[in-house]
Amino acid sequence: MSVETINISYCTFTLGDLHLGVPVTEIQEVIRAQVRTRVPLVSSVINGLINLRGELVTTVDLRARFGLPPIAAGTESMNVVVRRDDGAVSILVDEIRDVLDVAAADFEPVPSIFSGPCRDLMTGIYKLDGSLLLVLDIDKLLDVPAVHRDEVHS
Amino acid sequence: MDDNELDEVVNEFIVESHENLDDLDRALVLLEHDNDPNVVARIFRTIHTIKGTSGFLGFSTLESVSHVGENLLSKLRDRELMISTEITSGLLAMVDAIREILQTVSTSGDEAGLAYPALVERLTELAVAPTAGVEPEAAPAPATFTPLTEIAETTPDVGEVPKPQGEDRPPASETLRVDVSLLDDLMNLVGELVLARNQILQFVQPQGDPAFNATSQRLNLITTELQAGVMKTRMQPIENVWNKFPRVVRDLTINCGKQARLEMEGKHTELDKTLLEAIKDPLTHLVRNAVDHGLESPANRLASGKSTEGLVRLSAYHEGGQVIVEISDDGAGIDADKLRRKAIQKGLLTSEEAHSRSDREMLNVIFLPGFSTAEAVSNISGRGVGMDVVRTNIEGIGGSVEVQTVLGAGTTFRVKIPLTLAIVPALVVSVGQDRYAIPQVSLIELVRLDAHQSPEGATVIGGIEWVQGLPVHRLRGQLLPLVFLRDVFENDLYDGVIDSEPRESFNIVVVQADDHQFGLVVDDISDTAEIVVKPLGRLLKSADTFAGATIMGDGRVALILDVMGIANRIGITTSERRGSRAATGVDVTDVSGTWRRLLLFSLGDRHLGLPLEAVARLEEFSPADIEMSGHRAVVQYRGEIMHLIDLGDELGMPSSRVEGQPMQVVVYTDANSSVGLVVDQIFDIVEEHLDVTETADSHGIAGTAVIHGQVTDVIAVKQILRSAVPAIFATASEVAA
Numbered sequence: 009m010s011v012e013t014i015n016i017s018y019c020t021f022t023l024g025d026l027h028l029g030v031p032v033t034e035i036q037e038v039i040r041a042q043v044r045t046r047v048p049l050v051s052s053v054i055n056g057l058i059n060l061r062g063e064l065v066t067t068v069d070l071r072a073r074f075g076l077p078p079i080a081a082g083t084e085s086m087n088v089v090v091r092r093d094d095g096a097v098s099i100l101v102d103e104i105r106d107v108l109d110v111a112a113a114d115f116e117p118v119p120s121i122f123s124g125p126c127r128d129l130m131t132g133i134y135k136l137d138g139s140l141l142l143v144l145d146i147d148k149l150l151d152v153p154a155v156h157r158d159e160v161h162s
Numbered sequence: 163m164d165d166n167e168l169d170e171v172v173n174e175f176i177v178e179s180h181e182n183l184d185d186l187d188r189a190l191v192l193l194e195h196d197n198d199p200n201v202v203a204r205i206f207r208t209i210h211t212i213k214g215t216s217g218f219l220g221f222s223t224l225e226s227v228s229h230v231g232e233n234l235l236s237k238l239r240d241r242e243l244m245i246s247t248e249i250t251s252g253l254l255a256m257v258d259a260i261r262e263i264l265q266t267v268s269t270s271g272d273e274a275g276l277a278y279p280a281l282v283e284r285l286t287e288l289a290v291a292p293t294a295g296v297e298p299e300a301a302p303a304p305a306t307f308t309p310l311t312e313i314a315e316t317t318p319d320v321g322e323v324p325k326p327q328g329e330d331r332p333p334a335s336e337t338l339r340v341d342v343s344l345l346d347d348l349m350n351l352v353g354e355l356v357l358a359r360n361q362i363l364q365f366v367q368p369q370g371d372p373a374f375n376a377t378s379q380r381l382n383l384i385t386t387e388l389q390a391g392v393m394k395t396r397m398q399p400i401e402n403v404w405n406k407f408p409r410v411v412r413d414l415t416i417n418c419g420k421q422a423r424l425e426m427e428g429k430h431t432e433l434d435k436t437l438l439e440a441i442k443d444p445l446t447h448l449v450r451n452a453v454d455h456g457l458e459s460p461a462n463r464l465a466s467g468k469s470t471e472g473l474v475r476l477s478a479y480h481e482g483g484q485v486i487v488e489i490s491d492d493g494a495g496i497d498a499d500k501l502r503r504k505a506i507q508k509g510l511l512t513s514e515e516a517h518s519r520s521d522r523e524m525l526n527v528i529f530l531p532g533f534s535t536a537e538a539v540s541n542i543s544g545r546g547v548g549m550d551v552v553r554t555n556i557e558g559i560g561g562s563v564e565v566q567t568v569l570g571a572g573t574t575f576r577v578k579i580p581l582t583l584a585i586v587p588a589l590v591v592s593v594g595q596d597r598y599a600i601p602q603v604s605l606i607e608l609v610r611l612d613a614h615q616s617p618e619g620a621t622v623i624g625g626i627e628w629v630q631g632l633p634v635h636r637l638r639g640q641l642l643p644l645v646f647l648r649d650v651f652e653n654d655l656y657d658g659v660i661d662s663e664p665r666e667s668f669n670i671v672v673v674q675a676d677d678h679q680f681g682l683v684v685d686d687i688s689d690t691a692e693i694v695v696k697p698l699g700r701l702l703k704s705a706d707t708f709a710g711a712t713i714m715g716d717g718r719v720a721l722i723l724d725v726m727g728i729a730n731r732i733g734i735t736t737s738e739r740r741g742s743r744a745a746t747g748v749d750v751t752d753v754s755g756t757w758r759r760l761l762l763f764s765l766g767d768r769h770l771g772l773p774l775e776a777v778a779r780l781e782e783f784s785p786a787d788i789e790m791s792g793h794r795a796v797v798q799y800r801g802e803i804m805h806l807i808d809l810g811d812e813l814g815m816p817s818s819r820v821e822g823q824p825m826q827v828v829v830y831t832d833a834n835s836s837v838g839l840v841v842d843q844i845f846d847i848v849e850e851h852l853d854v855t856e857t858a859d860s861h862g863i864a865g866t867a868v869i870h871g872q873v874t875d876v877i878a879v880k881q882i883l884r885s886a887v888p889a890i891f892a893t894a895s896e897v898a899a
Contacts, residue, residue, distance in 0.1 A: 043717075043718050045596070045711070045718060045719035045720065045721065046596060047698075047702060047705060047708070047721060048650075048651035048707070049650075049651065049705060049707055049731075050702055050704055050705045051704070054701045054702060057698075057702075057711055057719040057721075058719065059713050059717055059718065059719050062354050062357060062358075062713065064696045064698070064699065064711055064713070064719060065699075066698070066699040066701045066702055068701070094699065094700050095699050095700075097699070097701065150701060152701060
């Protein structure tokens, strides 16, 4: 089998005007907005806990992580639950899109025009028809510096 | 025999040998003091078994080491040699070597080139060197060492006993070895079940489907029992950790030229296996410290009129849902002035800071990182690492450690440990829309301040005063620093929405972090609940104000407050409370025979007091809650049946209670069960130095004191319970005592 024919499936979603993807193999499930318990005095990125069938799951606010403003009032974030070695983590995103099959060969490193969190939190991109699919680097995403929220603001 | 079977045999051998070796350490130290032939025989058998099995399994190094050890032991057994310090040390070294080999075998599967020529030689030499002046005695071997074959021969004699049908089966074993991870899984599942139960109970309505209600009640009971049962399987006596201490003390005393005797009390006190593991190192450290720092050298002891042999005492017991472990020595005690000098010298405190602290406050300096009082660094202690780690480790499992010392008479470290980590009783409070759980172990009491309670004075808002810009409440004459939980979390969650409108009342949860008490001001106090503690994920490790989270009955997550973490964050270090206590001249280190906190209540026209340690909760039951079991009044309380004892009847004091009115009940809990003491009216909790006059002639009264100008009888709760409900408390209270 040649390299060109290998396809990878990505679960894709949006965040603001970004089109993001995570390999489906990393994903446990996608669920609607849950009742979230806010956790004070930790980084604003990790802003809550949800009860996923008896399991405590920490939520990661992707907007905060990307430095974007909070989601518009009245809209609810979706939970993309990724399975990690030390338990599940839920990533809060705006909207869930299709699962896309893309050819592994089309994968490209992040172009230098991206900067800031975008660049740091990507493993690479796919140029799709009409849009760019940015592949999230979950490890880096979850490597949240342990700062307190009030320190972030000041 | 295939590989798997062999592995199993090897594993079993390793596990069994490890257990035997732990016992051996203790037996050898015992032997050194008391040459008991039974003990020699026991040690010999253990080593003999290890030798035999290792030969069979082909572990030649292990076999050779245990072989020379066995030789030496057989001479001891046959009284050809007398036990001496050298022999004991040699045998202990052998135990260490065996342990090391077993460790290697269990990790790598074989002995991996381990060899102990020096040890083998040493043991061989010890075995041949005759001990001068000891006549070899006739060997009374059969009396002390019964070969197994003999037992086998006598077995048929009991042939009359009816046997189970069929073949000659060996008697069924009473115990079973179970993998700890299996128990962990079970514990987790029980935790989930408790959550599910809590959720189901939310749907129970008094007017609802009776069948459903009955089933949920049954589920409730079964869950509670199952939880208790599974928890019990994880309980182990503290003896398992203490076992190695005789050896530790022995080795240390030899190393630092001291003499010490180790006493243990309450070694059957049980606690959760995980906790046991967690306190192993801190306790070892404290024991080593007691010998190394605590005890003086024999010469110094003689000089100060003590016997040359120092005493290190370990005791463990249950108290108020916790396990208390005390490590005390009868050494020189800790000199607060010396601590002051050291702390200043090390730059940990400024001169003013050090001198403004009371002696008792100074004691806590030993828990600071980088502090050591040892004059010289030894290989045992004195490097200044340790006590801070001890404290961190113990606090890590929700426990606490405190130190008391009397100069010239000794030092006592008191370690408090929760019984279990997984499921704890907690108080649920709320701030805004968020609920938080406060573990019951940190709770002291609840205070509600109503607006009209405000006394005349300057800036007083409903009983809250401001001292140097900090809110405090005067609780029974002591200043209690207040922490508004809303303010602590405000930056984050309540974005400037501070409760600016005047409130009609404040709810204060008085909590204890170490020896600091402070009041957490919350919006609402909902209820107490059994909560299942779930650790926060890796991402939330920095949340040091929370001990974990739990899932409430409605399925939502509630965070569990870490009182210690909040105290650290707020910076409650040396509170006004303790300052004021020190100012009144009360010697807080003196706890001998005086209760410092009493719950005051009345029975008829009599005023009575009860040591607060004995009080788990205060409850009010309406007469409709009371049911009868036999001739005794009981109530359903927290999923269990709780006996009610009318204190007036027990003490022979007439009660002025009005029939049909709610009953005031003091709940007493020890490790095993709860009982409710019915009283007339509950007044207050006092904290002061008490002069208790003994009046031993009156049943149930421990003594009499004058409190608030009233003659107050202090009741002896355990004595009352033993006579009122002997079935429950005859033995249980002995454990708790």
